[in-house]
Amino acid sequence: MLWDALSLQLGYNATLVTIGACFLGVAAGVTGTFLFLRKRALVSDAISHATLPGVGLAFMIMVYFGGDGRNLPGLLLGSAISAGLGLLCVSWLTRRTRLAEDAAIGSVLSVFFGFGIVLLTIIQTMSSGRAAGLESFLLGSTAGMLWNDAMVIAGGGAATLVLVLLLRRPMGLVAFDPEFAAASGVDVARIDLAIMGLAMAVTVVGLKIVGLILIVAMLIIPPVTARFWTDRTDRVALISGLCGGVAAWVGAAISAIAPALPTGPIIVLVSFAMFAVSLFLAPNRGVLAAVLRHGRFQRRVHLRQGLLALAQGQPIYESYTLRLLRRAGLALPDGVPTEAGKARAAKALRDEKRWELIRADQSFESAAALYDGLREIETVLTADQIDEIDLRMGGPKGVVA
Amino acid sequence: MSVELASNLGVVPGAEETNNSPLVVRGMTVSYGQKPVVFSVDMTVQEGAMTAIIGPNGAGKSTLLKAALGIVRPLAGHALVFGKSLKHQRHRIAYVPQRASVDWDFPTRVIDVVLMGLYRELGLLRRVRQVHLDKVTACLERVGMVDFADRQIGQLSGGQQQRVFLARALAQGADLYLLDEPFAGVDAATEKAIISVLKGLREEGKTVVAVHHDLSTVHEYFDRVFMINTRKIAEGSVAAAFTSENLDKAYGGRLATGQIDQLALTAS
Numbered sequence: 001m002l003w004d005a006l007s008l009q010l011g012y013n014a015t016l017v018t019i020g021a022c023f024l025g026v027a028a029g030v031t032g033t034f035l036f037l038r039k040r041a042l043v044s045d046a047i048s049h050a051t052l053p054g055v056g057l058a059f060m061i062m063v064y065f066g067g068d069g070r071n072l073p074g075l076l077l078g079s080a081i082s083a084g085l086g087l088l089c090v091s092w093l094t095r096r097t098r099l100a101e102d103a104a105i106g107s108v109l110s111v112f113f114g115f116g117i118v119l120l121t122i123i124q125t126m127s128s129g130r131a132a133g134l135e136s137f138l139l140g141s142t143a144g145m146l147w148n149d150a151m152v153i154a155g156g157g158a159a160t161l162v163l164v165l166l167l168r169r170p171m172g173l174v175a176f177d178p179e180f181a182a183a184s185g186v187d188v189a190r191i192d193l194a195i196m197g198l199a200m201a202v203t204v205v206g207l208k209i210v211g212l213i214l215i216v217a218m219l220i221i222p223p224v225t226a227r228f229w230t231d232r233t234d235r236v237a238l239i240s241g242l243c244g245g246v247a248a249w250v251g252a253a254i255s256a257i258a259p260a261l262p263t264g265p266i267i268v269l270v271s272f273a274m275f276a277v278s279l280f281l282a283p284n285r286g287v288l289a290a291v292l293r294h295g296r297f298q299r300r301v302h303l304r305q306g307l308l309a310l311a312q313g314q315p316i317y318e319s320y321t322l323r324l325l326r327r328a329g330l331a332l333p334d335g336v337p338t339e340a341g342k343a344r345a346a347k348a349l350r351d352e353k354r355w356e357l358i359r360a361d362q363s364f365e366s367a368a369a370l371y372d373g374l375r376e377i378e379t380v381l382t383a384d385q386i387d388e389i390d391l392r393m394g395g396p397k398g399v400v401a
Numbered sequence: 402m403s404v405e406l407a408s409n410l411g412v413v414p415g416a417e418e419t420n421n422s423p424l425v426v427r428g429m430t431v432s433y434g435q436k437p438v439v440f441s442v443d444m445t446v447q448e449g450a451m452t453a454i455i456g457p458n459g460a461g462k463s464t465l466l467k468a469a470l471g472i473v474r475p476l477a478g479h480a481l482v483f484g485k486s487l488k489h490q491r492h493r494i495a496y497v498p499q500r501a502s503v504d505w506d507f508p509t510r511v512i513d514v515v516l517m518g519l520y521r522e523l524g525l526l527r528r529v530r531q532v533h534l535d536k537v538t539a540c541l542e543r544v545g546m547v548d549f550a551d552r553q554i555g556q557l558s559g560g561q562q563q564r565v566f567l568a569r570a571l572a573q574g575a576d577l578y579l580l581d582e583p584f585a586g587v588d589a590a591t592e593k594a595i596i597s598v599l600k601g602l603r604e605e606g607k608t609v610v611a612v613h614h615d616l617s618t619v620h621e622y623f624d625r626v627f628m629i630n631t632r633k634i635a636e637g638s639v640a641a642a643f644t645s646e647n648l649d650k651a652y653g654g655r656l657a658t659g660q661i662d663q664l665a666l667t668a669s
Contacts, residue, residue, distance in 0.1 A: 183496035
């Protein structure tokens, strides 16, 4: 069943919704990357909560003029206007008053959201029945979505994506170094506005599927996940888009087979699963890698210290060091070095002296930058260079370990 | 109001407006809140020279640079770059911000940072081609960082970070180089490397202006000084302006008299 949904075999409507959601997920992941890198992730929370009064007012206006209150483009237009107002409030409060950005976000978010809830309540008492479905903007739903709705979402997502790709260079520049960007002639305020505006576009487009409370997760979790896997801006954006797309695809598919479940929370949970996997398993920045790296590092430090102690005839106090030396066949249980241990110890001491010279000499700078107290000197310098160092040290030439 | 006073306040456009100096600042005032950090400052940078902007902490050295570059919006005053307004001359300026002003855990590599120096050339969509990569590599070569091109910037030492910033400014291919504390917190090797690059720029006829903290190296590194403590204190060649009276005026009681005498001695 789930496989049918994932492979788009649950009929026309479900297919449409899944593809629309996927476009939105990619757009959210890529847009969110720049929000995250600019360290403005929380602004998206204010934007999304600020959409609610717009949804309510748009509904009222459309009903007043005798239209269908649930017309999606109309509701999205309303939400965009009120989200834009919320955004202006946040930036005005931050620039013109002494309020810090977090406080500005908190105030705007709660006031707009509160006002929106009041409007929704009024709508419900005013016209019972006709307002059905408006609450789905809170948590998102794909049930009963029309072809037109799906097109609006897919089209909006695709348009946002194109704009982000167009502006990726100045947005990356401003996120990394706004002062340099300004000195290069980039209008920093305008690029910031573009970053926020694009986040707003994603929010508005995604309201129907994900809901305003959780849309934030689609903007933030994918870039945070992607950051675990790479150290390059363009790849963070790419991976983030992929994560967002996959999460939305899977989330929409699950909600297609279980219509009672709200779509937003499911998409968020799928996103979170990817985040959790990355957090633990990512090769460089992941938790597991860090633990293993630390353990390996500690072993090497102990071994090195042990060898240096052996070379200088000092006693070894730490039992862990001794255990490591014994296990490597370098020392006997009483701390006396074996033949192999003596040789390794002598080399360790000699390398230490070589490093000292390398680090003092500017011509070896790039090699010296690799010094961490443990690295084998042969991995950094050629045999000729080591000979040269040994010559300068006045020690015996070309001693083999 | 005398004409002289008026031009000091930046109200009367003086004859300098036609001046082709790389950077002319007139009547610049910048304030954060109600407190002016830079007050009615005039500055004329001499072409082909190395100028140090010196003054105590919080004297407005960095702010003056940022205002001249349009990064900070001044309350009053303006800057002219090679005789024209900044807007049309951006391509002739390179800027090195303070190293501490950015997040070094940002996901980017050394080569990507230097490529940012080509932003004006690349614009929004032009693809990065081999020509651009060659240019960037040459800049990294000049600061001795070519082996680090593929490193993530967070793995660099402070001095190496500073040299990457300098390489990015070199990539901008400008005529006027503005540097904000290029020697702050760097190792001796880096300081040597940076000063030799800057002197190389001077030999090519470029103009260098740097916010500088270490008074003991002013004489060795620079041709001219601009001394500021919110107001302009002095401007001129090191021999003429880097005097004990001026240092006393700029730093007030912050430098011991003995220290000042010693500095002025090395200067003369």
